[in-house]
Amino acid sequence: MQGIVVIKCGGSTMDQLPDTFFGAIAKLQAEGKQIVIVHGGGPAINGMLDRVQITPQFVEGLRVTCEDTLRVVEMVLCGSINKALVRKLTQAGAKAWGVSGIDGQTLIAEKTAKPLGWVGEVKQADTTIPLAILNQGYVPVIAPLSVSLDGADAFNVNADIAAGAVAAALSAEKLVMVTDVPGILRPQPDGSKSLVQETSAEEIGQMIADGIITGGMIPKVQAALDSLGQGVNQVVICRGTAEDLLAVVSDEAAGTTVRMNAKQPQ
Numbered sequence: 001m002q003g004i005v006v007i008k009c010g011g012s013t014m015d016q017l018p019d020t021f022f023g024a025i026a027k028l029q030a031e032g033k034q035i036v037i038v039h040g041g042g043p044a045i046n047g048m049l050d051r052v053q054i055t056p057q058f059v060e061g062l063r064v065t066c067e068d069t070l071r072v073v074e075m076v077l078c079g080s081i082n083k084a085l086v087r088k089l090t091q092a093g094a095k096a097w098g099v100s101g102i103d104g105q106t107l108i109a110e111k112t113a114k115p116l117g118w119v120g121e122v123k124q125a126d127t128t129i130p131l132a133i134l135n136q137g138y139v140p141v142i143a144p145l146s147v148s149l150d151g152a153d154a155f156n157v158n159a160d161i162a163a164g165a166v167a168a169a170l171s172a173e174k175l176v177m178v179t180d181v182p183g184i185l186r187p188q189p190d191g192s193k194s195l196v197q198e199t200s201a202e203e204i205g206q207m208i209a210d211g212i213i214t215g216g217m218i219p220k221v222q223a224a225l226d227s228l229g230q231g232v233n234q235v236v237i238c239r240g241t242a243e244d245l246l247a248v249v250s251d252e253a254a255g256t257t258v259r260m261n262a263k264q265p266q
């Protein structure tokens with residue numbers, strides 16, 4: 001089996017993902033690449049919460065999840081978003097199979113001690129279902145819901161964190177975090193923003209402290225560092241285009257590469 005590439009598709013960009021992006025995944029699959037998708041859907045959840053008159057609330061990029069919110073998260077992520085992605089991939093000529101972290105206890109979690117309600121902290125990612133789906137020639141498309149060890153409770157998990165846990169469990173060659181920005185951006189004195197091509201744990205800590213990395217980018221960089229610490233070879237945050245995806249898979253420059261340690265000057 002070739003190396004596994006886990007692609008995290010952010011909700012921020014889900015509506016904008018072009019057909020060519022899904023075509024690129026179909027091409028990679030046809031070439032024998034083992035692709036696993038973990039998806040988010042934050043904006044779609046917000047849209048449905050708005051319809052049922054619940055105001056979304058986030059703390060450091062994580063959704064405060066009351067019981068009613070959890071039902072909406074489950075419905076939107078495991079239902080409409082997961083199936084929309086499977087259809088897009090199928091249309092593009094890929095073979096895709098949608099599941100969630102609840103199915104087969106792929107993501108086992110415990111309720112967080114933080115005041116976030118029904119948010120889970122992933123304790124274990126089981127590779128049985130993703131590998132079984134890959135072995136059948138399909139792309140697993142995983143919604144980031146998780147389940148308690150006894151199966152009784154479902155928990156909401158940020159999709160970046162779920163993708164990092166799945167990538168680590170699979171010892172993925174790459175984790176590609178596809179989002180609505182070209183990567184980590186740093187404000188410049190002239191008011192513009194420049195792309196950070198490479199960064200390290202230390203620099204990330206500083207950028208969070210300086211308020212350069214905020215909101216939804218915080219769980220992304222945390223998940224990136226956690227997965228690198230657990231054996232994922234490379235993590236890149238990039239845009240949801242065929243060009244960026246194919247560049248990352250071919251080891252060409254695209255987006256922001258996250259490293260544990262800063263590269264020593266040669």
Ligand SMILES: Nc1ncnc2c1ncn2[C@@H]1O[C@H](COP(=O)(O)OP(=O)(O)O)[C@@H](O)[C@H]1O
Nearest residue numbers: 010011012179180181184185212213214216217
């Ligand atoms: N330094 C930064 N560089 C780029 N984006 C950042 C940064 N800090 C915060 N962000 C925000 O993070 C967002 C991506 O996170 P999020 O909205 O959760 O996306 P996704 O749904 O793809 O996970 C960007 O759209 C941007 O608003």
Ligand SMILES: CC(=O)N[C@@H](CCC(=O)OP(=O)(O)O)C(=O)O
Nearest residue numbers: 011040041042062063157158159
């Ligand atoms: C606990 C938590 O924050 N869960 C996220 C799950 C979806 C997600 O992460 O979607 P994005 O990739 O679009 O951000 C949420 O409820 O929005």
